[in-house]
Amino acid sequence: MGRTLRNRKRIGKRVAHSASSDELIGLFKWLKMKVRNQKLRPTMFHDTGRGLMTKRPIYPGDVIIAIPKSFLITMDTVLKSEVGFLLKRSHLKLNLQQAMSIFLITESEKQEESVWWRYIKVLPETFDTPAFWKSSDLCLLSKNVYKKTFAALNDLQTFYDEIILFLSSSKEVTITFNEFRWAWYCINSRSIYYDCDSSPYITDTNKNIALAPFLDLLNHSTTAEVEAAFNMNNNCFEIKTYNSFRKYDQVFISYGAHSNTHLLMEYGFILPDNPHDVYEIDYDEIVKVAQNLNLQYIDKKKRVIEENAINRKLVCSKEGMSWSIHAVLKILAMDFTELKSWKLIFKDDTISVTNQKAVKNMSQIILQQELLEIRSVFVKFPSKDKSRLTRHQNLALDLLTIEENILQQSIKLLQ
Incomplete structure (x- = not known):
């Protein structure tokens, strides 16, 4: 079962916090020897917050980032962890986002003992998605967005209840709703599409996701044109851009052709003059x-x-x-x-x-x-x-x- 999980009195004591520039640089150094095409550097921007800056010009067709498979948090990563042990001994199955949420929380508590600590400690402490808003602020949304938020919170509660039932046989494991909500939205706002095989321990619902440290620092733009996929030849998840960027520009990608309602619900921001607004x-x-x-x-x-x-x-x-x-x-x-x-x-x-x-x-x-x-x-x-x-x-x-x-x-x- 593993020393850390056996000895832990409580899982889910999250210690992640707002990342400083030094912590972003620490993440960069952690990946530096493995990440190819080192064109990008983590930077705090005045208008968008943290993001990635290019150290040299980028041209259409360039691969701007390539993250090796060993640095991706995938279904295999979760199944090989202590959380995977719980999944394999339980008669209940979770979807991958639920299992990955438990994984993030358990790894967060390990702090420096976790190989993922440099990544976890730069994750946001909270989010601006309506699921984190006070009730009085939710009343300031239009009825359509309010309904969507209410439905999202109901779904989140259902997923949490399933986790509590799943963990009920493990006396040393407890996770609060707030901790789960944090982990869920870390994944929800940062996951990439990563095709993986089915597992007898994970439901097939929404199973093709992964977390890619460093890559998820890239911010969204409606004008960005990119191609993202796993490259079997070099065993890396790559992003290729079809835009041009000058030296010291912030590099953007597209999260998809989303309206501001979707961007707020899923990522916690909106964009002026969004051509996809409806x-x-x-x-x-x-x-x-x-x-x-x-x-x-x-x-x-x-x-x-x-x-x-x-x-x-x-x-x-x-x-x-x-x-x-x-x-x-x-x-x-x-x-x-x-x-x-x-x-x-x-x-x-x-x-x-x-x-x-x-x-x-x-x-x-x-x-x-x-x-x-x-x-x-x-x-x-x-x-x-x-x-x-x-x-x-x-x-x-x-x-x-x-x-x-x-x-x-x-x-x-x-x-």
Whole structure:
């Protein structure tokens, strides 16, 4: 079972803290002899915080970083650890992110005794994702983002309860919810895609993840173009960029084409002028508008919409409402004869003048309702002066303002 785990009175006494420049350099030195293509150096930037700076020019097609497999925390790493011993003797299985969370917590308590200590001690102590916010600050989010946060917290509690049940047979192992939340979001915000084989001790759900020390210091940009994959030839996880960077520039990668809502939920930040920003419209709210207008055959129309998965990606952006919203509204506005030919929506043609007017009317009602809902949240802020708001309150205010602008632009495009 291992000396450290046997002798430990309590697992999960986390000692990770905000990383200093010296600690970032320590991590860099730890990896220096193994990490190839040493173009990058950890640096604290004024606008983005810690990140990676290039020591020489980088050109499109360059591999900016290559982390050897031995420095990745993977399923194999967890299964070969003391946590792996617990997994192998239990009749219960966890998903990899749960198992990796326990691994991070146990390794954190070992401090210098852990081979991963230089990495663990530069991990953030807390996160700006809404899962870490106070209840009073969560009330400053729009209803859509609040619902997402509530669902995420429920899922997190379920995962934690499964861990507690899993650890119930181990008297020396206890983990608090806060400790688990910390470890979960360390993985959630930093993991890379790493293909691995199935294991009889780990569920297949979300198993293709790994942590890559140093690589996860790279910050996100919507303009970054990269290719990330494990290179079987050199046994390294590599990131290749298709951007150019001058000497001493901060090097960015892309976490994906994500809206600010997603970035806040998963990573704890938002970006101004994010080209991927959208505002989600709840399907039930759309149906409710149709019902309030006394449109007929609603149940039949709902079956058509739901059985054909048309009620997905119901969003609006600065370019207006998505195709899916228009398609749902067209179907809801159809008369009995038009409904027989509902597949005409895929041709993007006008169904009829009457249908077109009904769609526009519902669109205006929906967007105005959403806009009023957003504006009702602004009055909840303790101050109009951003300098007097907390970081989380400012994040909520910025996101709310972005959502308001999207709705205003969508309404303007209807006119």
